[in-house]
Amino acid sequence: MTSETLRPPPATPGQAAANPAPRRRRRRSWRRSLRRDWQLYSLAVVPLLFFLVFRYLPMIGNVIAFRRFSPGGSVFGEYWVGLRYFRLFLADPTFWQVFTNTLVLGTLTLLFCFPLPIVLALLLNEVRARRLKRFVQSVSYLPHFLSIVIVAAMVMQLLSMDGSVNQLVRGLGGEGVPFLQQPGWFRAIYVSSEVWQTVGWGTILYLAALTTIDENLYEAARIDGANRWRQTWHVTLPGIRPTMVTLLILNIGTFMAVGFEKILLLYNPLTYPTADVISTYLFRLGFESSNFSYAAAIGLFEAVIGLILVLGANTISRRTVGTSLW
Amino acid sequence: MVTVAPGTAGPKTTPPVRARRSRGIRPTRGYRVFQAVNGVVLTLVVIVTLYPFVNIVARSLSDEAPIIAGKVNLVPQGFNLTAYRLVMSDPMFWTNYRNTVVYTVVATAISIVLTTCYAYVLSKHQLRGRGVLVGIAVFTMFFSGGLIPNYVLITSLGMKNSIWAVVLPNAINVFNLLVMKAFFESLPVELEEAAAVDGLSTYGTLLRIVLPLSKAIIATMLLFYAVSFWNSWFTAFLYLDQQDLLPVTVYLRNLIAGATGAQSAGGVAESDAVQAAATIQAVTIVLTTLPILAVYPFIQRFFVSGVMLGAVKG
Numbered sequence: 001m002t003s004e005t006l007r008p009p010p011a012t013p014g015q016a017a018a019n020p021a022p023r024r025r026r027r028r029s030w031r032r033s034l035r036r037d038w039q040l041y042s043l044a045v046v047p048l049l050f051f052l053v054f055r056y057l058p059m060i061g062n063v064i065a066f067r068r069f070s071p072g073g074s075v076f077g078e079y080w081v082g083l084r085y086f087r088l089f090l091a092d093p094t095f096w097q098v099f100t101n102t103l104v105l106g107t108l109t110l111l112f113c114f115p116l117p118i119v120l121a122l123l124l125n126e127v128r129a130r131r132l133k134r135f136v137q138s139v140s141y142l143p144h145f146l147s148i149v150i151v152a153a154m155v156m157q158l159l160s161m162d163g164s165v166n167q168l169v170r171g172l173g174g175e176g177v178p179f180l181q182q183p184g185w186f187r188a189i190y191v192s193s194e195v196w197q198t199v200g201w202g203t204i205l206y207l208a209a210l211t212t213i214d215e216n217l218y219e220a221a222r223i224d225g226a227n228r229w230r231q232t233w234h235v236t237l238p239g240i241r242p243t244m245v246t247l248l249i250l251n252i253g254t255f256m257a258v259g260f261e262k263i264l265l266l267y268n269p270l271t272y273p274t275a276d277v278i279s280t281y282l283f284r285l286g287f288e289s290s291n292f293s294y295a296a297a298i299g300l301f302e303a304v305i306g307l308i309l310v311l312g313a314n315t316i317s318r319r320t321v322g323t324s325l326w
Numbered sequence: 327m328v329t330v331a332p333g334t335a336g337p338k339t340t341p342p343v344r345a346r347r348s349r350g351i352r353p354t355r356g357y358r359v360f361q362a363v364n365g366v367v368l369t370l371v372v373i374v375t376l377y378p379f380v381n382i383v384a385r386s387l388s389d390e391a392p393i394i395a396g397k398v399n400l401v402p403q404g405f406n407l408t409a410y411r412l413v414m415s416d417p418m419f420w421t422n423y424r425n426t427v428v429y430t431v432v433a434t435a436i437s438i439v440l441t442t443c444y445a446y447v448l449s450k451h452q453l454r455g456r457g458v459l460v461g462i463a464v465f466t467m468f469f470s471g472g473l474i475p476n477y478v479l480i481t482s483l484g485m486k487n488s489i490w491a492v493v494l495p496n497a498i499n500v501f502n503l504l505v506m507k508a509f510f511e512s513l514p515v516e517l518e519e520a521a522a523v524d525g526l527s528t529y530g531t532l533l534r535i536v537l538p539l540s541k542a543i544i545a546t547m548l549l550f551y552a553v554s555f556w557n558s559w560f561t562a563f564l565y566l567d568q569q570d571l572l573p574v575t576v577y578l579r580n581l582i583a584g585a586t587g588a589q590s591a592g593g594v595a596e597s598d599a600v601q602a603a604a605t606i607q608a609v610t611i612v613l614t615t616l617p618i619l620a621v622y623p624f625i626q627r628f629f630v631s632g633v634m635l636g637a638v639k640g
Contacts, residue, residue, distance in 0.1 A: 033454040039528035040447050044459060047444035047498060051462055054495045058471020058479050075482045120371065123364050139372045141626060145618050147557035149575045153582045153611050154378045157385060160604070162396040164381055200375065208634045228357055253468055261560050265579065279473070286474045299472030307469045
């Protein structure tokens with residue numbers, strides 16, 4: 001300790017004179033913690049490299065949205081074009097169509113995939129028979145573990161002209177419907193497959209939160225004459241509110257990136273009018289038309305909106321209900 | 327002692343039981359109706375969840391004629407294993423299956439090492455600059471470079487058509503990282519302090535003290551990563567052009583994409599060629615899902631505990 005404090009000031013006197021004590025002390029304590037914890041820091045080097053290369057470099061790579069990019073040329077494009085690509089897509093009617101589709105699919109997903117796990121968790125919570133509850137839980141988690149490709153393939157088989165759904169339709173006296181070829185059906189198909197895959201798994205956190213609710217609160221509610229329904233409304237729901245808010249914010253965070261992979265697997269040119277979303281549109285722009293800069297501009301726009309949505313939802317929830325992600 | 331214990335415990339435990347009974351469970355008629363409805367709803371949930379699986383298995387075991395006629399639902403019609411023989415005799419299917427295994431193993435190994443190291447560093451509260459290190463990771467959860475810059479990056483790193491394009495870009499999942507960090511934070515500090523006093527370096531402490539205590543969480547993380555790599559298809563689809571490099575998920579994707587292409591080209595009327603693919607598709611789905619289904623009963627509880635740990639502390 002004493003040798004630290006007695007050490008002469010760093011070699012640059014001008015700088016040291018400009019900001020005397022604080023900076024010097026900070027630098028010295030940095031040096032000290034480096035010396036003390038260098039092994040810990042060394043463990044962080046490779047993961048940091050990962051984040052730098054595979055997460056932050058692509059963020060910087062977004063400069064090609066402001067530059068002319070030609071495949072095979074420089075990674076960061078050839079020359080500046082300013083906001084040209086942004087103006088281009090803002091005037092592109094297809095962009096506005098896929099933008100609307102994104103909002104519609106995102107809203108529908110949120111409307112169904114956010115509340116349904118809560119409902120299912122409440123229903124499961126009322127089940128008396130342990131075994132039965134465990135069984136229903138195990139079954140309902142299962143779809144979560146499947147690859148999206150498998151889910152898409154199953155959807156296609158169920159909805160094909162000879163699939164079970166069309167058999168049901170015919171059995172009820174209707175005509176067979178080529179569901180996946182009709183734009184009118186896409187939203188329903190997408191949302192229901194999403195519900196099928198995510199609702200069971202989504203109950204886990206709620207079920208965990210439900211077990212933490214103080215039994216005495218129910219007792220007090222009963223003494224006050226609350227029936228089951230009112231106990232649910234006044235005790236259970238407030239009890240799981242922090243979980244609900246956290247998951248809502250997280251759901252809002254993925255709002256713009258609505259099921260890109262699943263849509264890519266399920267859509268086709270016939271269903272573009274309802275199925276094509278921002279991410280699939282920019283995928284085609286980039287990889288079918290090789291408009292990398294144009295696609296990157298749209299991607300950047302999407303990512304920024306996503307970030308704003310998360311930050312906004314987080315701020316609102318911190319101000320209103322006092323729950324936030326960080 | 328042993329015989330006395332239940333005798334004394336007996337009278338003490340009965341009153342609470344009686345009290346509990348009188349307290350709440352005097353089922354009203356409305357509640358009984360609710361329980362019945364609840365049972366029906368949950369049964370429906372189970373049926374709806376399981377139906378697609380049963381249907382796929384039935385289709386995979388059926389003859390083609392009944393499938394085209396639209397007669398296959400729960401039970402295979404015209405039972406035969408021709409389609410299984412056909413798919414399993416395709417060498418490319420096995421090549422791609424092996425690729426999936428290799429990619430999953432390599433990617434999981436890399437992921438677990440990187441995640442463990444970084445999570446351990448982040449769990450040290452006294453470390454200078456820890457906040458920044460956490461921020462660097464968490465920010466990537468909410469903002470990403472996007473598809474195109476990623477593609478340009480991977481291409482210019484020369485990783486296209488190599489295993490690295492599949493195993494490296496998603497090596498650290500920030501959610502998993504936070505779960506692990508939470509676990510390390512919950513370990514008693516005294517253990518590591520004692521290890522340090524005994525002259526163990528940080529590496530030694532991590533390897534000999536911390537990791538042996540973390541077997542459960544490491545197993546959970548291994549499963550999280552392994553399942554996600556096993557299921558992933560898009561990175562491979564994007565970066566791998568050679569058929570013999572593809573994982574089995576992309577094999578399946580190409581199969582179904584080919585079928586829809588033919589469907590939309592031929593309009594509503596489906597050709598025989600497409601129909602022939604129907605059983606093949608079903609078989610491929612079954613064979614791809616099988617490993618997951620086989621291990622599912624054993625891994626499920628690890629997943630649940632992992633998610634909860636992340637929720638409580640992350």
